[in-house]
Amino acid sequence: MHAPQTFPREVSLKARKSMYGNNTLQIGLFGANCSSGRAVTLVPERWSGNWPDNKRLAQLSDDAGIDFLLPIGRWKGYGGDTDYQGTTFETITWATGLLAITRRITIFGTVHAPVFNPVVAAKEMVTADHVGEGRFGLNIVVGWNEGEFDMFGVAQREHADRYAYAQEWLDVIKTIWSDREDFDYAGTYLNMKGVRGKPKPFGGVRPVIMNAGASATGQAFAVKNCDAFFLQASRTSLEETAQRVRSAQDAARAEGREIGCYTVGVITCKPTRKEAEDYYHHCIVEHADWSAVDGILALKNISPQTVPMAEYITQRTQYAQGMGGLPIVGDPDHVAAQLGDLSKAGLTGIAISLVNYADELPYFCDEVIGRLERMGLREKVRG
Numbered sequence: 001m002h003a004p005q006t007f008p009r010e011v012s013l014k015a016r017k018s019m020y021g022n023n024t025l026q027i028g029l030f031g032a033n034c035s036s037g038r039a040v041t042l043v044p045e046r047w048s049g050n051w052p053d054n055k056r057l058a059q060l061s062d063d064a065g066i067d068f069l070l071p072i073g074r075w076k077g078y079g080g081d082t083d084y085q086g087t088t089f090e091t092i093t094w095a096t097g098l099l100a101i102t103r104r105i106t107i108f109g110t111v112h113a114p115v116f117n118p119v120v121a122a123k124e125m126v127t128a129d130h131v132g133e134g135r136f137g138l139n140i141v142v143g144w145n146e147g148e149f150d151m152f153g154v155a156q157r158e159h160a161d162r163y164a165y166a167q168e169w170l171d172v173i174k175t176i177w178s179d180r181e182d183f184d185y186a187g188t189y190l191n192m193k194g195v196r197g198k199p200k201p202f203g204g205v206r207p208v209i210m211n212a213g214a215s216a217t218g219q220a221f222a223v224k225n226c227d228a229f230f231l232q233a234s235r236t237s238l239e240e241t242a243q244r245v246r247s248a249q250d251a252a253r254a255e256g257r258e259i260g261c262y263t264v265g266v267i268t269c270k271p272t273r274k275e276a277e278d279y280y281h282h283c284i285v286e287h288a289d290w291s292a293v294d295g296i297l298a299l300k301n302i303s304p305q306t307v308p309m310a311e312y313i314t315q316r317t318q319y320a321q322g323m324g325g326l327p328i329v330g331d332p333d334h335v336a337a338q339l340g341d342l343s344k345a346g347l348t349g350i351a352i353s354l355v356n357y358a359d360e361l362p363y364f365c366d367e368v369i370g371r372l373e374r375m376g377l378r379e380k381v382r383g
């Protein structure tokens with residue numbers, strides 16, 4: 001007879017939010033479910049996004065104590081010479097597969113509220129969460145790319161209504177995950193009767209929830225509903241980043257909530273600063289997939305006709321590298337110091353991307369994570 005199953009870890013919301021660790025600065029990897037990840041480049045070593053590489057990356061990350069994997073919910077590529085992010089895994093099924101072969105790491109699904117029925121989504125996420133024994137997280141997104149919505153035959157709502165819909169969607173999902181059974185929901189958008197969902201999330205505690213709304217409406221939604229809020233770090237002023245963190249946390253406190261703030265970074269780390277800068281230039285300038293970059297800019301209505309030329313050129317460069325994430329380019333001392341500064345600014349964590357995640361991760365972990373451990377920002381990797 002089998003011994004009764006015991007939970008391998010304490011499953012509380014606090015433990016979920018800390019990603020079952022004690023790291024002052026959490027580190028995750030962003031975008032590995034998509035071809036090319038977040039580097040709009042032609043270089044042949046760019047990220048394949050295929051399953052064997054995702055599997056290898058998840059296991060490497062799990063062993064190295066990386067805190068989380070955050071996928072991108074993308075349904076249609078951006079074209080260009082590489083069809084940038086044209087080949088992507090659906091994120092809840094991707095997370096479920098990876099949760100089954102890892103032990104510690106938290107893995108998010110990035111879910112477009114308008115295209116997933118909430119009863120189906122709640123159950124899919126609970127399934128992932130049981131497979132991962134409490135390690136699934138939800139990144140709720142409302143979508144911005146109309147071409148993608150056309151594929152579903154779903155009309156994109158006005159911006160404020162997208163978040164009003166997402167509020168109902170999340171309320172239904174949280175109620176399904178709670179102890180309530182057989183409830184009716186009558187909202188402006190959703191009208192559901194006798195709703196029930198079992199099992200409940202692993203350990204009876206809901207998954208950690210993140211959002212990255214950038215508009216005033218998006219931010220208000222995030223601070224009201226999420227545990228982890230992704231904001232843009234300033235490229236020029238640490239104080240400004242600290243101010244953004246404080247204002248999001250104050251807004252959450254006004255709702256009686258404590259949230260962690262996170263940001264997105266794109267890291268090029270090599271033994272010397274020159275090597276790092278040369279590689280960055282090679283991938284992101286000389287061999288950028290400029291036709292894909294221009295397609296992304298067009299979708300966002302950024303062109304020399306809509307913004308001043310200087311801004312257009314800046315945006316073009318920033319979109320080539322990480323679609324606007326904070327670029328951190330340098331030797332391990334520099335990269336670790338920059339990450340340390342972000343922690344000082346009050347950030348709880350950062351989701352990073354690399355040109356080839358799996359090839360570059362071992363060096364990043366040995367050199368940068370080791371330094372962060374010595375700086376007291378991360379605990380030693382557990383065996």
Ligand SMILES: Cc1cc2nc3c(=O)[nH]c(=O)nc-3n(C[C@H](O)[C@H](O)[C@H](O)COP(=O)(O)O)c2cc1C
Pocket residue numbers: 071072073074110140141142143144145211212213214215216217218219230231264351
């Ligand atoms: C870390 C991060 C992850 C995101 N992931 C996605 C995604 O996978 N799919 C998507 O459609 N939007 C994604 N977004 C976009 C945001 O959810 C949000 O729509 C965007 O920041 C614009 O803000 P707004 O909706 O308040 O206008 C992401 C943004 C960030 C910073």
